[in-house]
Amino acid sequence: MAELQVIARYTVTEGKEADVLALLGELASASRSEPGNRAFEVCRRVDEPRGVVLLERYASRAAFAAHRETPHFKDLVLGRIVPLLDSRVVEQYDVAE
């Protein structure tokens, strides 16, 4: 089964950058504990402090689907982070052989 790379691109609402980064720290820790998670990194755009990218790697598409059913995804992402964003785009990539 090929691994899946997920790139989540956020534009944070102005003034909410510190709040979002703190929540993302919690999310990264919880996500790394999932059996199908291989990596979860939070990156900040160099030239745009409101630009945040999550680089997430899963063992399979099913593992990513399972991530989205976890309590931490529903509580932290949907419940607490998304309301602090101006935009959110999530893309899925196959890692080339």
Place this chain on the structure above:
Amino acid sequence: MAELQVIARYTVTEGKEADVLALLGELASASRSEPGNRAFEVCRRVDEPRGVVLLERYASRAAFAAHRETPHFKDLVLGRIVPLLDSRVVEQYDVAE
């Protein structure tokens, strides 16, 4: 010195996907041999075969600048890959602590 994450987002010209992926395989090997390179992965968008993303990690901003001065960057990227793309956007990110 903080590491730098680079995300290069390509839209490949229709019909050139296989050519670009072959060239990116060469580029990945050459780039991984740079002393300041920490990772170089080629990913293909799941829902759009023309969408390619490079996930590149460098030891520092200076190491990324050095990458762009290498013969393989100038020959492969600028000389041979870019002419096969419809679009190319390169973003730089600091990895959050």
